[in-house]
Amino acid sequence: MSAKRSSINRPPTPDVDRDRENQEPTLQEIINIKMIESGEKERLKELLRERLIECGWRDEMKSLCRAYTRKKGRNNVTVDDLVHVITPKGRASVPDPVKAELLQRIRSFLASTAT
């Protein structure tokens, strides 16, 4: 006779309908939280801003916005429009050295806070 023994050690079934807030944060979120708390995110943002200004990326985006606004007419353009238009181009045109530098900084940050 195979009696089914209830496993008292078995963890409770996760409630699928539970709020998202109670789910375990993803790795990305953990890293983000750590970076914000330590102030590193703000520093990285400043660094990125500086590099993108230096290499002319910001001026390039500005002239893209100006061209778009001229085409559409000044009163027919919103900030949201501009953001949508230039985001793909902006993401694609970040120079590789800038990306590399930021990645390096993030890597060293992670290495220093590894528990």
Next chain:
Amino acid sequence: MMSRNSMYTNPKPCKHLADYKLRHGLSGYNLLQEQIRTTPSGKSSVKNHQTEIPRCCFCNGYQKRLYLCLICSSISCSSHTLLHSQCENGHDIAVDIERSELYCVLCCDQVYDPDFDKIVMLKHLMDLPRSGNGVDVSAGRRSSKRRRLCSALELDLKKTKQLVSMRDLRAKSCYPLGLRGLNNLGSTCFMNSVLQALLHAPPFRNYFLTGQRNHEVCRKRSSDRLCLLCDIYVFFSAVFSGDRTPYSPAQLLYSWWQHSANLASYEQQDAHEFFISVLDGIHENGVKARNTGECHCVAHRVFSGQLRSDVTCMSCGYTSTTYDPFMDISLNLDTGNCPSTDLANKSLKPSDNTYVSTLLGCLDLFTKPEKLGSDQKFFCENCQERQDSVKQMSIKRLPLVLCLHIKRFEHFPVRRMSRKIDRYMQFPFCLDMNPYLSSSVVRNRFGNRMFAFEGDELDTSTEFEIFAVVTHSGTLDSGHYVTYLHLKDQWYKCDDAWITAVEEEVVRASQCYMLFYAQKMLYYKANEDLVCQPVSPRADPFLPIAGCC
């Protein structure tokens, strides 16, 4: 306390912002003020919880732009702001958390309110280290402003009856007054070119032509000594006499040699150096310099302005501000090259060789914040130690006549070598200096603000018109200066003794070295004074005036 810059027209608020203001006034803004945090670099953000990460109340996202509702303080991301406004009636105005900028949910666009900006900037100022925060919150010094305006008008008002009476019957009435070739006395094109520009600087010209320089009673002349001002007066009279035969400014050259003994030779000289030296000579020869306040010699009244230099500590944001007078501004050519970051792999511009330098680019470069090198660490009063800092120049006060000098001669003292930069630079005929004023430059430090708080120059215009271009051709050792004059809508090429009317394309294509701009009103008034009849249609536009009467 703070005056608004009337030059900057505030966009009209949208209906929703207007409604919000009617209903809530400034209460929402004031409550927000406490939550604003500022960084030394000038950024203001809203941080209502120190440690918590702001998240959208609908999707829990934290990576998009987040907006804080001004009425209920709930946070939505850019995808869900509309949803929030639909859930709660009237919650239409929000603040971009990261930038402290107003956003209208229903218009889906950024909106502006000077009252809001005032509150943000007040908070920013309060956060900055106490003394010398780099922002002048005192009311504009109206009395000195008025004095300067009066001075400008005075140079201008005393009018043209004298000019008309000086017109000689020999004058070719189809050309404007004051056009006369200058003989080259031995590599003196550097002098001739600058003199042509000075002859037509409106307030400068008026000073000498309207008898304000009374050389009869000049003490120096009566005791047989040289007086540079008197010689300039004689020079002006000769050029505006109506006689069109080329004039030899020998007396003036001799007089100037006495003043600048180190430059007295027959070698080629630098036109810009001559310009500065002549102004200096006028200053010293003229009215006794006062110990306090501004100098009232004609050179200063016409050409002097004031520069502002801000050095900001990158650690704490403390800014040290100094003001220095200037008689002209020397600009480096903007080449479009990035100082760091090798772009060889992913070049934004197709080829660096196609970048055209422009005057506005040079002015941008001049007023750009510049990181001081690690060997130039600035001693910060607030931190009490040397820190990395950023320096930024701007123009506090514009002169009546603005002389812009393009640095084309590079000197390498170590290698004992000099070279000339031949790069072409594009320049406009109408120039608006507003973006380079201290009020504009300082305002931009605080993000996207409509509100100006410097003691703005509400009275003086920032619009300038070009009237003279000194160009250089050739090499450093053997070159030639030529001046183009813009008189009554016609350009004239002044090449020593030869003066010809030319098309504006010729001027635009020339290699400019010194640019002379006059405040628009003065320029147009001056052109009215030059009595001139229209050139007959048969006239050859390239007919030289020199040597004919």
